[in-house]
Amino acid sequence: MGGRDRLRDHRGKRDFERTREPEGGGTAPGREPRFVVQIHDASTTHFDFRLQVGGVLKSWSVPKGPSAEPKDKRLAVPTEDHPLEYEEFEGVIPHGEYGGGTVLVWDHGTCEPLGHDRRGRPVDFAESLRRGHATFRLNGSKLRGPYALTRFRGGEEAWLLVRTAEGRSGGRGAPGPRRARSARTGRTLAQVVAAAGDGT
Numbered sequence: 001m002g003g004r005d006r007l008r009d010h011r012g013k014r015d016f017e018r019t020r021e022p023e024g025g026g027t028a029p030g031r032e033p034r035f036v037v038q039i040h041d042a043s044t045t046h047f048d049f050r051l052q053v054g055g056v057l058k059s060w061s062v063p064k065g066p067s068a069e070p071k072d073k074r075l076a077v078p079t080e081d082h083p084l085e086y087e088e089f090e091g092v093i094p095h096g097e098y099g100g101g102t103v104l105v106w107d108h109g110t111c112e113p114l115g116h117d118r119r120g121r122p123v124d125f126a127e128s129l130r131r132g133h134a135t136f137r138l139n140g141s142k143l144r145g146p147y148a149l150t151r152f153r154g155g156e157e158a159w160l161l162v163r164t165a166e167g168r169s170g171g172r173g174a175p176g177p178r179r180a181r182s183a184r185t186g187r188t189l190a191q192v193v194a195a196a197g198d199g200t
């Protein structure tokens, strides 16, 4: 199944005449899988956690954002797949549109799958996610280290995002959204809004 079909939900929810969000289908996948954590200040303010799997960004809404502390279990609720170009999206989605509000790229980088089977062979990352448990190392500018996503409820699906080990370079967990700065541009949410008002 190609990236375009898997993005049908993403496209169906959005009017690309009205929002500057990427429609998808442009970029070829890079060598190393990517991740991005976006702060999304919409009807609720939450973090969107996205991991590259094949040609799309698998996505979860994480109300409190990822933590750098192994004791913190963070609820992660699946949302629709996003195009790879969405990693770069920072800006304002018009009021009244799907997800209307402000998006800031809080962190991004590479995501290295870690899972092995009993014989020590790497397991397929997409397959691990389908089975409901995947481990990976995040190499971002803030998030660094091993993490796991584990499904704990089917039906109205819910997952937990947890850092799996202490480490010297533990990285930084999610801050208060108002103080957070973009890993791409150094801007705060308020500065992204102000720039959109200027038409920049």
Ligand code: MN
Pocket (backbone or CB within 6 Å): 040, 046, 047, 048, 061, 099
């Ligand atoms: Mn969101």
